[in-house]
Amino acid sequence: VVNGNLTGGGSSSLVNLCSTYVQKDFELNAAFTNDALLIIDGNIQFNGSIFYNNDIILVKNIYLNNDDLVGNGSSSTLIVRNYSELLAGSSITGHYYYDQDDGGGIDALCGSCTADLYKIEYVDIPALVSEITVNCGENFAPEPIISQATLDFDGIDDYVSTSEFIDGSDEITIMAWVKLDAYKTSMVIAGEEDGAKLWLSNGKPRLSITTQGSSVRHAGNSTVIPLNEWHHVAGTYSNSNGKMRVYLDGEVLHQYNTGISGNPIATSASGLSTFEIGRLSKNVADKQYFDGCIDEVRVFNTWLSTDLINKIIYQEIQENAGLAGGMAVAKDIVESYEEGETEPLESISWNSLKAYYPMTDIISYERTVDYSSNNRLTTLHNITTLQEQTAPLPYETKADGDWTAEGTWLHGDVWDIENIPNNEGSIVKINNKVTTSANHEHLALIIEENQSLTVIGDYEIENTWYLELNGDLDLQDDAQLVQGINSDLVTGANGKILRRQDGASNVYWYTYMSSPVGATGVTTLSDNNAATNNTNNTAFQFNTLKEGDGSAVEFTNAYNEVGKISTRWMYTFQNGLTYYDWAQYSPTTSLNPGIGYIHKGTGNPGLEQEYIFEGKPNNGTILITADDVDGDSGNESQPDVTLTSILLGNPYPSAIDAHQFIDDNTGVIEGTLYLWQQWAGSNHVLREYEGGYATLNKMAKIRAYQFNGLSGAITSSQSGTKTPTQFLAVGQAFMTEVIADGNIEFNNAQRVFKKEAIGETVFFRDADQTTEKKGENEKIELMRLDFTTSNGLKRE
Known part of the structure; x- marks a missing residue:
């Protein structure tokens, strides 16, 4: 605190490191640099010296007469309580500015004077100096940001500019969200004079590129962007292949081959080019002003793939360990694998982001902040209205x-x-x-x-x-x-799906099922689709199953009791040889994803009983141990002796492609899937069961024959009413033969959307007859023969 005048600069050794309060005038005797809060209840007397200010000056009056107050354009702030005047070529540059008495600009400004200022709309100034200076003024920090907004361009004279930075680049990707108020012959979204321009021609997206030594090239098509709706426009160019692409909402509208490679983007012919948003940065009469709103302008000096562009359209981005990361989705932005690919995935280097204007910070109707690492602050020209940020992010x-x-x-x-x-x-x-x-x-x-x-x-x-x-x-x-x-799954403590499937209601009939869900619980982000088992999946317990009305399934230990599932008929079969390898499970047994199980019906009215699976959906890689317990048998597949079987089931809340599943497990399973159907009978005695296994492999799909005896000898007619299709329905379990030790794999590449209602999938639950949908499931022409043996048995 100085109770009087203060002289600074030259040999005064005055250094302001925290806060300084001057009761009267502050006088310079040489150039002076201020790096902390400076409060002056009088005037500043420059005496022809330069005042460099890097912090906040709060002054009663300021008079400059051929003097210069220089700011850094970032943290420099000048607050004048009463009066400000510039005379005789004086200048104030690089400052945020607030006029306390009327909120205006400089009160008196000569014609040869310069006031490069960014006005602040309001500053709350405490009444007492002690309240301002406490803790070096940390609580007194005028906020120059007036809005988190979208820039509204009037189509007449509004635009945003900064120094050029695109020219000379070998590759470029420009993108922005736009909302059109009207159609014009030409409207510029963003770009530089001769080198690169993303624009609209009567509402149709265009990219124009001029490379060194060649004429301008254009890419685009006839798709028109609707008015008064947000849409995303992007353009890319690479001199390595000479290709240009234009995108609308992430889809490629047009790819154009310039036929020229190796040439970087041209520099401005005039040498005076700027990067501009909302108009053409060229000294021509038609400035092609944009009429509407622009948000999330980004410029990269690299050719981004379609996949990478799509991952950053609907979210703001930020730096994550040197790479571009999303703000809506906490997952690394890398290119997605195509099936069978193993090459390293491409990502987006944060250093490749040359400019990023999310319009998050609009400063005093004067500037908007660059969120890349390059600090390319822009200047807003003639923009007097802002709009709420309404682009879908997300x-x-x-x-x-x-x-x-x-x-x-x-x-x-x-x-x-x-x-x-x-x-x-x-x-x-x-x-x-x-x-x-x-x-x-x-x-x-x-x-x-x-x-x-x-x-x-x-x-x-x-x-x-x-x-x-x-x-x-x-x-x-x-x-x-x-x-x-x-696709990776992240779940909260209560995150779940509900998925319905019908089983047989008959208390004497088995339904072969598997669960598409496991127990709910918190899971964090991980790679669900690696070669190893996805440990985020959880086991299923039968007592979490619900009936169609949402009530919990009830159980009984009686052979059958109407409205309840009998625990006496609940079994699974894992790597077994004989009938006696069926293993009973209880309502609280943990059944891992991909494991099939069987049970009988509730006896409720109707042929079918609806069940609701409620829990965390299974996803990604699921591995089940296959143990060929018959040992070195030469694969004779002799029932009860050398044929090892396993009961599996579709583990996902979608259909799966059985052919793909068979291909993925070649060498571990024999290649045929068996699906149980029970079509008649009212007895718990095995020899009285009227049912059997339908057969599905890549060659054919065959209805079931009557299953007789403990080993299922086929000694009767083909009475099955359902023919399998190539696709297994949600919850469908099946038997298959294990021919070698290893892992049986389910994965997301097997998942497909196929419907039961139109015969694309069949769930084996009752005696209803179904017809396989033709033309999709069998690519091999087959001749089917039905014949009857001398003892009356039928075969297909």
Whole structure:
């Protein structure tokens, strides 16, 4: 505290390291640098010296007469309580500025003077100096950021600019979210004069590239962006292959081969080019001003693949260990594997991000911050209006309701999500109780705690990258969840799905089933699709099963009791040789994913009993130990002696391709799957069972013959009413032969969406006759022969 005047600069050795309060005037006798809070209740007298300010100056009055106050454009702030005046070529540069008495600018500014200032709309100044200076003024930090907003361009003279940085690049990717207010012949989204320009021609996305020594090249097609809706536009160019691409909402609209490779992007012919958003950075009459809103402008000096572009469209990005990472999905942004690929995955280096303007920080209607590592602050020109950030980063709900209702979505009036549910690159966050009756494909789906997405009807939820369940995914009817080979599952403590499947209701009939879910519980992000078993999957207990009305399944130890499942008929079969290797399980036995089990019906009215599986959905790689217990048998496959069998089941809440499963396990299993059907009978005595195993392999699908005796000798007619298809339904269990020790593998590459209702899959539960859907399942032409032997037995 200085109770009077203070002189600084030159040989005064004055250093301000915390805060300084000057009761009267502050006078310079030479150049002075201020690095901390400086409060002056009088005036500043420059005396022809330069004042370098890197912090906050709070002054009563300031008069500059051929003087210079220089800021750093970042932390420099000048607050004037009463009056400010610049005379005789004076300048104030690189400062945020607040005028306490009227909120305006410099009170008096000469024609030759410079005021490079970024106005602050409001600063709360404590009444007492002691309140301002406490702890070096840490509580007095004027906030220059006035808005987290989207820039609104009027199509007349609004634009944003910074120094050029694209020219000379070998590769480039430019992208932005746009919302059009009107169509114009040409409107620039972002770019530089001659080198690279992302723009719209009558609403159609275009990319223009000029390389050194060549004329301008254009890529684009005839697709028009709708008005008053957010859409994402991107363009890429690489001089290594000479190709240009234009994207709309993550889909390639056009790829153009320039026929020129090895040439970098051209530099400005005038040498005065700037990077500009919202207009053409060129000294021409038609500036091609943008009419609408622009958000999330990003420029990379690399050619990004379609897959990488899709992963960053619907989320803001941030640096993560030197790479670009997402903010909505906490998963590394790397290229997805195609089936069978083993090459290292491409990622996005944060250093390749040359500029990033998420419009998160709008400074005093003057600037917006660059969130890359390059600190390319932009200058806003003539922009006087801002709009709320409403681009889908990501799509989010705000109310309970149907997916197709505009009011369900946070900004449904400017989003297309309610009309286009099957947007494969989208990231969707469910914050409410939402229903849908449509197929959906998403890059990422997040369901928050105590919220739900209910799928009504035979529809698919396809997830290709990331699924986070903190609430419920309710799959009604034959709805299915298909996670792809790059899809990982993260769950909260209560995150789960509900999936229904019908078994036989008859108390004398077995249903062969497997669970698509395990116990709920917290799981963190990991690679679910590695070569090893996905340890995030959990075991299933039969006592968690529910009946169709949501009530818990009840059990009895009686042979049969109406409304209950008898524990006397609950068995599984793992790597066994004989009938006596069937192992009983209890309602509390932990059954690992992929293990099949059998039980008889409840005796409730009707042919079928609906069950609800409720729990964490199985996902990714599932390995089951195969033990060829017959030893070195030469694979004779003699029942009760050398034929090792195992009871498995579809472990996923979707159908699986049996052919793919067989291929994936060649050398471990024999290659034929056996599906039990019971079509008649009212007796618990084995010899009285009327049922048998239908056969499914890559060659054929055959209805069941009557199964006789402990070993299943086929000595009777072919009475089965169901023919298998190539695809196994949700919850379908089956027997197969083990021919070698090893692991039997289920994986996401086997998962498909196939419906029971149209015969694409068949669940073996009762005596209803089904017909296989033709034209899809059998690619080999077969001649089927039915014949009758001399003793009256029939064969196919």
